[in-house]
Amino acid sequence: MRERMPHHIGFIPDGNRRWAVANGLSKEHGYAYGLAPGLALFEECRRRGIGEASVYGFTKDNTRRTSVQLEHFREACVHFALAAAERGAALLVVGDDESGCFPAELKRFRRRSAGDIRVNFLVNYGWDWDLDGLRAGGGLRSAEVSRLDLVVRWGGGRRLSGFLPIQAVYADFFVIDDYWPDYRPAHLDAALSWYAQQDRTLGG
Amino acid sequence: MRERMPHHIGFIPDGNRRWAVANGLSKEHGYAYGLAPGLALFEECRRRGIGEASVYGFTKDNTRRTSVQLEHFREACVHFALAAAERGAALLVVGDDESGCFPAELKRFRRRSAGDIRVNFLVNYGWDWDLDGLRAGGGLRSAEVSRLDLVVRWGGGRRLSGFLPIQAVYADFFVIDDYWPDYRPAHLDAALSWYAQQDRTLGG
Numbered sequence: 001m002r003e004r005m006p007h008h009i010g011f012i013p014d015g016n017r018r019w020a021v022a023n024g025l026s027k028e029h030g031y032a033y034g035l036a037p038g039l040a041l042f043e044e045c046r047r048r049g050i051g052e053a054s055v056y057g058f059t060k061d062n063t064r065r066t067s068v069q070l071e072h073f074r075e076a077c078v079h080f081a082l083a084a085a086e087r088g089a090a091l092l093v094v095g096d097d098e099s100g101c102f103p104a105e106l107k108r109f110r111r112r113s114a115g116d117i118r119v120n121f122l123v124n125y126g127w128d129w130d131l132d133g134l135r136a137g138g139g140l141r142s143a144e145v146s147r148l149d150l151v152v153r154w155g156g157g158r159r160l161s162g163f164l165p166i167q168a169v170y171a172d173f174f175v176i177d178d179y180w181p182d183y184r185p186a187h188l189d190a191a192l193s194w195y196a197q198q199d200r201t202l203g204g
Numbered sequence: 205m206r207e208r209m210p211h212h213i214g215f216i217p218d219g220n221r222r223w224a225v226a227n228g229l230s231k232e233h234g235y236a237y238g239l240a241p242g243l244a245l246f247e248e249c250r251r252r253g254i255g256e257a258s259v260y261g262f263t264k265d266n267t268r269r270t271s272v273q274l275e276h277f278r279e280a281c282v283h284f285a286l287a288a289a290e291r292g293a294a295l296l297v298v299g300d301d302e303s304g305c306f307p308a309e310l311k312r313f314r315r316r317s318a319g320d321i322r323v324n325f326l327v328n329y330g331w332d333w334d335l336d337g338l339r340a341g342g343g344l345r346s347a348e349v350s351r352l353d354l355v356v357r358w359g360g361g362r363r364l365s366g367f368l369p370i371q372a373v374y375a376d377f378f379v380i381d382d383y384w385p386d387y388r389p390a391h392l393d394a395a396l397s398w399y400a401q402q403d404r405t406l407g408g
Binding site: 059061062064065127131134135137157158159160161162165166168169170171172173174198201202203204 | 263265266268269331335338339341361362363364365366369370372373374375376377378402405406407408
């Protein structure tokens with residue numbers, strides 16, 4: 001039997017700092033360990049024929065953290081984005097590129113690159129910044145990002161933390177207790193199996 | 205030890221139709237069985253000192269259901285609103301009152317009534333209708349509704365279904381598998397105990 005698959009999945013890779021502390025590292029060293037899992041998940045989505053994936057890099061809220069943490073998560077995000085683009089993702093970086101917190105290396109991805117699987121990578125993203133597009137008389141600043149079918153979060157938190165609130169209005173929400181650096185393909189399996197059992201009403 | 209309490213809780217009382225069918229009734233008869241639990245939950249929130257509660261009545265999406273269902277859930281919503289106001293809630297009804305689906309009896313509650321616990325009751329509400337306030341150059345149409353700390357949903361669904369997406373950006377999300385008409389005070393206990401164990405970062 002062919003399972004009902006989500007077209008567009010959102011990923012919230014949380015728990016890097018808790019993973020670092022649990023593994024005897026200082027908090028900021030957790031982010032680098034999220035990179036290889038990110039690329040593994042990307043390839044797993046592509047293999048399964050997922051059309052679009054949105055991934056939380058960092059938010060404007062996150063930039064209130066210590067400068068050493070900021071430096072490390074910016075670096076991890078730049079590496080992930082460049083590696084995903086190199087592997088052929090149709091990459092769009094969504095976030096406030098007018099702020100100094102936005103990595104200059106990613107400015108060119110504010111327009112989507114050519115590729116196959118659409119990857120929307122949220123970098124210096126803010127839900128309020130996103131809505132400001134409406135206030136300015138246009139569309140959402142994330143208008144190129146389609147409606148989410150499923151949101152998967154690692155690290156046990158049962159909240160969106162500002163993740164694409166408008167695209168997520170009808171999304172099903174699946175939570176994994178493991179920290180993000182402990183990602184395994186079985187996590188995605190579990191999320192997709194669960195999703196296939198949910199009814200889809202789109203609010204009706 | 206005094207537990208950390210949410211100031212503002214959102215309630216999504218889902219599962220009325222499934223409850224009806226499971227109890228040998230036709231779907232539309234489930235809504236009336238949601239009324240007494242709603243008033244019990246209201247009194248429980250007041251007793252515990254919750255400052256503000258937002259409750260899903262029905263949405264613009266829901267009005268696509270059969271006319272017999274529409275008639276029944278509109279009636280249940282009118283009864284709940286009038287009873288809550290009579291019991292002294294500071295009631296605000298939030299929804300599109302320019303549509304024929306909005307019950308005329310509730311128009312006067314588009315301005316908040318005098319009372320103690322703030323109750324925001326979503327009637328003919330739509331997330332897109334809410335955002336239209338921003339598009340029109342003002343604030344959200346739900347601008348009087350504060351940020352949500354916790355959202356509790358009955359009926360097993362792990363989704364917001366368009367429930368106050370902007371107020372919910374940082375909310376913790378607790379799901380109860382029982383159908384809404386089977387509400388018991390232990391459900392609220394479970395949600396509050398769980399909430400007290402979550403860290404609060406507001407996206408930081």
